[in-house]
Amino acid sequence: MKYRKLSAGLLVTVVITVIFGFTGPGDDLLGKLVDQLYKWRAEHPQEKVYLHLDKPYYAAGEDIWFKAYVTIGSKHQLSAFSEILNVDLIDENDSVKRSVKLPLTSGLTNGDFTLPDTIAAGNYRIRAYTNWMRNAGDDYFYDKTITIVSAINNKVSTKTNFTYGTLNGKKKVNALINFTDQNGSPYVGNDVSYQVVLNGKIIFKGKGVTDDKGNLDAAFVNTTANTAATGHIITHIKLIDKKVITRTVPIKAISNKVDVQFFPESGSLVNGAESKVAFKAVGADGLGTDIKGNIVDEQNKVITAFNSTHLGMGVFNLKPESGRAYKAHVVYADGSEGDFNLPKAADNGYVLNIDNTTGDDLVVKILPGTSLLHSDTPTDGLILVGQSSGEIYYAGKSPDGGKTFTSAIPKSKFPTGIVQFTLFTDKGEPLNERLVFIQNPDQLKLSVSGDKQQYAPREKVTISLKAKNKDGNPTIGSFSASVIDMSKVPFDETTEESIFSNVLLTSDLKGYIEKPGYYFASDNAKTRADLDVLMLTQGYRRFEWKQVINDAFPPVVYQPEKTLAISGHLKTFGGKPVPNGKVTLFTTAGGTFILDTVADAQGKFTFNNLVFRDSIKFVVQARTAKDRKNLEIELDNIAPQPVGKNKNTPDIQVSINDGLSTYLQNSKNLFNEQVKYGIGNHTIVLKEVVVKDTRVQAVQHSSNLNGPGNADQVLTYKDIENMGNQQLSNILQGRLVGVIFRGGVPYSTRGGTRPMQLVIDGVYLEPDQLDNIVASDVASIEVLRSIGNTAIYGFRGGNGLIVITTKRGDEGSVYNRYAPGVVTYSPKGYYKAREFYSPQYDDPKTNTQMQDLRSTIYWRPNIITDKDGNATLSFFNADGKGTYRVVIEGIDADGSLGRQVYKYKVE
DSSP, X not given: OOOOOOXXXXXOSOHHHHHHXXXXXTHHHHHHHHHHHHHHHHHXXXXXXXXXXXXXXXXXXXXXXXXXXXXXXXXXXXXXXXXEEEEEEEOTTSOEEEEEEEEOBTTEEEEEEEOOTTOOOEEEEEEEEOTGGGGTOGGGSEEEEEEEEOOTTXXXXXXXXXXXXXXXXXXXXXXXXXXXXXXXXXXXXXXXXXEEEETTEEEEEEEEEOOTTSEEEEEEEOOSSOTTOOEEEEEEEEOTTSOEEEEEEEEOOSSOOEEEEEEEGGGOOBTTSOEEEEEEEEETTSOBOOEXXXXXXXXXXXXXXXEOOBTTEEEEEEOOOTTOOEEEEEEETTSOEEEEEOOOOBSSOEEEEEEOXXXXXXXXXXXEOHHHHTOOSOOOOEEEEEEETTEEEEEEEOSSTTSOEEEEXXXXXXXXXXEEEEEEETTSOEEEEEEEEEOOSOSXXXXXXXXXXXXXXXXXXXXXXXXXXXXXXXXXXXXXXXXXXXXXXXXXXXXXXXXXXXXXXXXXXXXXXXXXXXXXXXXXXXXXXXXXXXXXXXXXXXXXXXXXXXXXXXXXXSOOOOSEEEEEEEEOTTSOBOTTOEEEEEEOTTSOEEEEEEOOTTSEEEEEEEXXXXXXXXXXXXXXXXXXXXXXXXXXXXXXXXXXXXXXXXXXXXXXXTTOHHHHHHHHHHHHHHHHTTOSSOOOOOSOOOOOSOOOOOOTTOOOTTOTTOSSEXXXXXXXXXXXXXXXXXXXXXXXXXXXXXXXXXXXXXXXXXXXXXXXXXXXEOGGGGGGSOGGGEEEEXXXXXXXXXXXXXXXXXXOEEEEEEOOTBTBOSEEEEETXXXXXXXXXXXXXXXXXXXXXXXXXXXXXXXXXXXXXXXEEEEEOOTTSEEEEEEEOOSOOEEEEEEEEEEETTOOEEEXXXXXXXX
């Protein structure tokens, strides 16, 4: 088949080629587009973050291991633009539980989160971003939902099934909750009370008794005005020993309503022009649902049939005619039916049709509507532009005044990923847009093999990696590897996230993408067709032509972070700048550290190129040029990124225990084995401790393992206000019951020569560090002396503890004025990533008596291939038998991505 080419031909990535490839009308416009895109790309380079996690879900007491890849531009090369990465662990209440700041080296870093034994089970999120990425908004952050389960003393598991109906015209939800123990045995005849919380408000309270299968019907009616409300059912089940266990069940939807939307290709239906029409059916839980049906006209004549092909999405062809109306008659999966009007077709306009199924070429057709096609009035010329991440890779002009044209464009001209095609008039007005996903064979080819196909438990395994580029030549790249025991960590491999699905797809799209890994799990005609339908139904939001053409660039608020810095301004008490003041920065943590600088004419000062760990407290001291201290220091505080609603809410499991019973049981066995041999940083939970006459005060952000306020004595900042600039030990002397201070060190009056343990914001410090804490920074002080409060700390609590919580952003400034010309400051420092422990069973010192129940067998974030593209990794298997899965992901200097999965047997 022959295609008529666009007159301008094809353009490659060199922008100047675009300009010189055109002559005649429209060239000025194209030149402007090129110039504006270059300016936009230069001022707003696009960074992306991807995290390779060691496994898909976790348990309390475990560690989350991750490798971060930060890329930039359409070629996805490793970024040197930002040199600091922020990674947050966020709970299902949208509260940041852990946050780390990591140094980036050529766009790469790695880190970890330790999950304490006391962390609540639930659906959490891991969010990662650079400061520069904040300019584009959190829609483009790395944001992944993970499940954390708790097997420690977990006596109750739940599974929930939701059905829907109506009662007196309102939506009724029937939640059938099944209660079992860890062995799957039902709780029969147990009293259960529950509360239904929607959008933060309790709308219903109920109670009942579990039946002979452990089921409880917790039905309720949605009394809120919001039909899309979400929330929780908080259940309290009473066990035979009269203990009450609380379990929370997420409510993802309060109805079975299905929303169906229709998306004409390139934006609009046009009378007389045949067009693809994509559709998407989404249930109230945010997940795609299957539908089928017919397109009928106003006389109910069937025009064409349609059927969803993947996750509620599908496509059909339609050539609308002037004066006729069309609607879709939909049949849902449960047999119910509904009607939807299709978008009204226009008489004038164009359809931008792109066929992405024809091998090596994209076939592009510009089809005018009937009115334009048969009009004698000359039409403006048309310009078609294809761009990716701000770089134009193709441009062409219509040869016949814009009536119609067809072209075949080699896919090799584009990078792998999303390409945005836009049709313009010669005046620069965008008419149509169409997204296309290009899949070229230009990524890394990884070969992974083991020295054997089958191994024994605890046997040494050596894995070889060979990396080649698209031309088949060896390449040097950075890779990360995870090895898990699939018998302990079951999951759906076809839908897992990968470096391909994130960097090439989801990082460029707003909103929720269901199971993005599916499109890259296997490369075949079905997945490619489904991916094209996704492009038709998912809007492109990162790039808007009108803003670029009109020079309406969004302001740059956040600068790329290169190093840690402390900056601020010197001012008089009246607020005027103090020029040329002398500023000193110092700390005694880890030894004395002192730096000096001089403020500029506007009173601004900066300490750059700092390297310090987290939880370091600095003192900033300033004097005027005449060595006077009567001035104020105002530090520049970068407010932390606020936490928005989880865009991946549909990924939240209805029950955190569903399908994870195997993992839960193994996690419990592993915990017990580690406690038995004193391995790991675990707390020991007593069966029951009764503490009488203890007044619990509200303490925010406390790291107290007994729970905030559960202490023998609690002081808040209000109890120690207005005490002057005394040392904290002097302020507390006589105020803490049963505590005496010797040389600023706290001791319990219950005897013993060892001082009490000091805990600051969850960090264990030496007791003599107490007076390094400024009293005005303290939010609360909790004293733990009785066995009921200290037992959970094990040997650390033998002499009692003082748990101090410092003020956070919601309790005042993160820095405090100590005196005129002096402030204390605790900025966020670098987190030092830990090293994954892998037992060496060929070392005689290794403990071979302890059962090896690890689910993550091996984690290595820093694999570098040599000049021949080779690398090896060695580790020892655990005791588990079955299939072990090796996942290796990475990138080379050219931005080519690689991923390979290798499996072997352990018998």
